[in-house]
Amino acid sequence: MLTKAAFTHGKGEPFQIDTLQVDDPKPGEVLVRIVAAGICHTDLIVRDQYYPVPLPAVLGHEGSGIVEKVGDGVTSVTPGDHVVLSFASCGHCKSCMTGRPYACQTFYELNFTGTMHDGTCRLHKEDGTDVANFFGQSSFSGYAVVSERNVVNVPKDVPLELLGPLGCGIQTGSGAVLNKLKPEIGSSMVIFGAGSVGLSALMASKVAHCGTIVTVDVQDSRLEFAKELGATHTINPKNVDNVVEEIHKITEGGADYSIETTSRPEVLRQAVDSLATLGTTVIIGAPALGTEVSLDVNTILFEKKVTGLLLGSSIPQIFIPQLIELYKQGKFPFDKLVKYYDLEDINQAAEDSETGVTIKPIVKIS
Template sequence: MKTRAAVATAPQTDLEIRDVELDAPRADELQVRIVASGVCHTDAIVRDQWYPVPLPSVLGHEGAGIVEAVGSDVQGFKAGDKVVLGPAYCGRCEQCLAGHPMFCVNFYDRNFGGGRADGSKSFSDGSGEISSHFFGQSSFAEHTNVVASGAVKVPDDAPLDLLGPLGCGIMTGSGAVLNVLQPQPGSSVAVFGTGAVGMAGMLAAKAAGATTIIMVDIVPERLEFAKELGATHTVNSKETDPVEAIKEITGGGVEYALDTTGVPPVFAQMTKSLATRGHGALVGAAKLGTEAPFDIGTLLLSGIKISMVVEGDAVPQEFIPRLIALHAAGTFPFDRLTKSYAFEDINQAFADSANGTTLKPIIVF
């Protein structure tokens, strides 16, 4: 079928909206009409080739839409179902079978390989093939073929124009807190970075019952907004040493901490801000090969634990419905992080995300 897609062609270059040809879904796929798709930092860094996904490519990995066709081997879905799309995973490796599909041993190939496992691609135009199946979905297209195992069926009344970011950015921040850090009620949590992932982590910490929630950033407006959403303390790390500030606020260190920036000096600050036997997590993406300072001499005696977390270590079919339920109950207002853009304005959405004007852009088709 013919459809339209936003195609990444080169680093630091605007996406091109093109008429493209979409092939038929394979036996293990769904063909989905995309209603909306979030714009994530990962889309930008892949466009810019931090990760070597073959270009030209249709990116997008926070899609939500309506099933239009179902592959012959797919069970549990029918045309007309509303779905939120998560990452692809094999479902057969030891990590998938252990309930950690976001650490699938085939995760990189299935999500960043530029096509199906057999090398075929869903999209083409007069110039040739275009990379597809980004995070199993390539949701910057009006129609796309997705890996069925990554799709999550949602209720018929679900607001698809809002829910796409639950498939990555919002799931990443909230999942790192709820699934990995698991703060206890009454505990202390520090979050480094007040982008959409950091704010989602903060909202999750509040929902979990943490009573000291410290947000760290260098943008005063973002810090003020974090207070509106429930942060108990904010630290401007351009003006104040965040490690000293956190230790003063908590009386010696924070029990749980989350680094959403992927910036090496910030990661170091996060490790040093932890209390004895504290637990810190990193979700911020950095260029491959990036190294961060880690004071193993001083920190050995602290007993801290550091986790590297992908996609919130979530099982999307279980976790996304939980987030939807929390949002419906009013305890996880992630909608306050979002702003909608028309498909034709997708490059403005990328720009607004990069300069911080918008925390979580959502492209509405």
């Protein structure tokens, strides 16, 4: 089968649209007609080779679409089902077997090395040259072959083109709060960065009934938007002498929880230094491989925790339907974050994401 797709040839090069060959699904795999796909920060840092995914590749890992065909042994979906695509996991390592697929021991191999679980690709140029897969889905394409473990069945009474970002960015931010931190009612939360991940964490903090929710960002327009979504306080680092001191004032001694989404080492230091005793910082921002940060060990000694996070510590087949239900109830209005683009405008969408013009671009594909 032939499909239109946006792919990247070399480091930092813009996406190019061309026609590719898509294989049929193998046993345990699903062919999905992609309706739309969100653009995530991770797509852009892979395009720029912060993570060395083989090129050429079709990126995209926030796809939503309709099941077209299933391979042998697939039981969770049937043709015609509406689905969201999330990350790949093996299903048989210790982490997967204990209900933590986000910590799959082969997560990197399955999502970032350019092939499917069997070491081969499902996308090819018309001359037969392989095009690398990404995140087990490569959803910047009209059709995608994915593992059954990537697929999340979703209800048909919600716009399908809206749902793709639940597969990564929105799942990650909200899961940091609802799955990882599980904050006590009335606790204080500080979120560094008001992009789609940070604002998803903000909305989840409101769902969790946090008492004080502080958002830190350098764009005043995003801080105003954060207030609309439920932030009780906002801080623009350009307008204060010391962000950490300001947070300690607001929270009367330090935050119970902080979330770092910006990928900047100096901001991670602020997130940790902003904590109260017994506080926890979650790291979400993904900088280039090898990035290091300096922390004061004596700060950590005061019963403080720093932890990483992958994909919201979630089981997508459980958590994504929960987020959709919160959205339907009006408690998680993630639709306010998005702006739609046609596939032909994917480079404009990427630029708007990087410059902050658009919080969450979604590329409509079919």
